[in-house]
Amino acid sequence: MSRELSKESMGFLHQLKLYLMSDGKNEHEIEGIIEELSDHLQMAESQGKSVHHIIGQSPKEYMAQIAAEMNYDKKAWIKFIVTIIFGVFSYTILSRSVEGNLSFSLINAAGLTAIVAFLIWAVFFMFKYIAANNPSKAKEYLLFFLFSLVSFALFIALILIDQRVESPTISFNGPGTIIISIITFAFLLWISIWSKTWTVLIFLSFLIVPDIVLKQTSMDINTQISLSTTITLGGIAVYLFVVNKKNKAT
Amino acid sequence: MSTTQMLKGIIDGCILAIIHEKEIYGYELAEKLEQYGFDSFSEGTIYPLLMRMQKEELVTSTLKKSTAGPKRKYYSLTSKGEQELRQFIKRWKLLQSSVNSVLKGEENE
Numbered sequence A: 001m002s003r004e005l006s007k008e009s010m011g012f013l014h015q016l017k018l019y020l021m022s023d024g025k026n027e028h029e030i031e032g033i034i035e036e037l038s039d040h041l042q043m044a045e046s047q048g049k050s051v052h053h054i055i056g057q058s059p060k061e062y063m064a065q066i067a068a069e070m071n072y073d074k075k076a077w078i079k080f081i082v083t084i085i086f087g088v089f090s091y092t093i094l095s096r097s098v099e100g101n102l103s104f105s106l107i108n109a110a111g112l113t114a115i116v117a118f119l120i121w122a123v124f125f126m127f128k129y130i131a132a133n134n135p136s137k138a139k140e141y142l143l144f145f146l147f148s149l150v151s152f153a154l155f156i157a158l159i160l161i162d163q164r165v166e167s168p169t170i171s172f173n174g175p176g177t178i179i180i181s182i183i184t185f186a187f188l189l190w191i192s193i194w195s196k197t198w199t200v201l202i203f204l205s206f207l208i209v210p211d212i213v214l215k216q217t218s219m220d221i222n223t224q225i226s227l228s229t230t231i232t233l234g235g236i237a238v239y240l241f242v243v244n245k246k247n248k249a250t
Numbered sequence B: 001m002s003t004t005q006m007l008k009g010i011i012d013g014c015i016l017a018i019i020h021e022k023e024i025y026g027y028e029l030a031e032k033l034e035q036y037g038f039d040s041f042s043e044g045t046i047y048p049l050l051m052r053m054q055k056e057e058l059v060t061s062t063l064k065k066s067t068a069g070p071k072r073k074y075y076s077l078t079s080k081g082e083q084e085l086r087q088f089i090k091r092w093k094l095l096q097s098s099v100n101s102v103l104k105g106e107e108n109e
Helices: A007-021 A027-046 A053-057 A059-068 A076-098 A106-133 A137-164 A174-195 A199-215 A220-250 B003-007 B009-021 B024-036 B043-055 B079-108
Strands: A103-105 A169-171 B059-065 B072-077
Touching: A007 A027, A007 A059, A007 A106, A027 A053, A027 B024, A027 B043, A053 B043, A053 B072, A059 A106, A059 A199, A059 B043, A076 A174, A103 A106, A106 A137, A174 A199, A199 A220, A220 B059, B003 B059, B003 B079, B009 B024, B009 B043, B009 B072, B009 B079, B024 B043, B024 B072, B043 B059, B072 B079
Parallel strands: none
Antiparallel strands: A103 A169, B059 B072
16 A cells, blocks of 8 residues: 655655754654654545645644654764764875875864864754755755855865964874874774765775876876866766766666 | 643543553544544644653554554553543543533523
8 A cells, every 4th residue: 555645745754854853863763753644644645635734834833843752862963973073084184194194283183073063063954944944946055055165164264274373283104194094994994884885985085096196197286186186076076976866766 | 712722731631542442543543533523733733742642651652564554653551641541531520510610600690
């Protein structure tokens, strides 16, 4: 009995899922309520009732009512945030160790952690806003654009501050850099196996492999830098495009 | 005061009473409420209420395969829920008779 749900009901269920997920609710509980509501909506629609008969006039209010009764998944949250912060550090460590000896200033480490924590918060806030208010596509894109602009600006600001302000710095010599790189790589590999996606490693190879390969050529440094950046961004864009298409197909 | 506001609290008791009759799943419960005349509120309201009652251990739920296909969550009362229902019935009877006497006095004047 897989009666088709109306577009409106499907839309609402998607919205609710996004809302609850960006609110950090327990994934198991989210699946539970979505299943229950989807069953309810199917039966109601087969008897000619509309979504509004079920959820009332304000989806936003209804979503908030449900969210209020659900538990936060603290453990999953902490795991998630720690993994992301470590992941960002791994990227930074590996891409820098390719360039030579690794060094990290206090400002750099603290700034990176703060920026990533802020950006995670911003992403969740943004998704929750979108789920609750269902803005137009144009507004949604504007939001994503602003988000990328702000994150870009924050990273640039960090680099500039780091260059101008002295702070305690940890530096590694050649062998040290290699050991740290191997540990970091093992960590990323572990994350990939644990999360069963290769996205992290694919991004990483787009980031680092062009650098390594181009260094072996006799191209001049400016051509090398612009070519490597183009390959990195282009590669990631193509990868996202392919994944997106695959997801839509299934 | 709107009907919805008056209903708060009362609807909890009614849900307990309906679940007490037999194990029931969400849609069935919403339909029953509607049949009994509670049609001024949206059906989905029962889910946040059920979630809260579950947290307060008044009801429990089990997943059962329905004849038609998808697994369904069936709700039943716990002993704490039964106790709460008895309390509700007592409170309601008292409230009902008080309100009735007030209104009777009002009509006779």
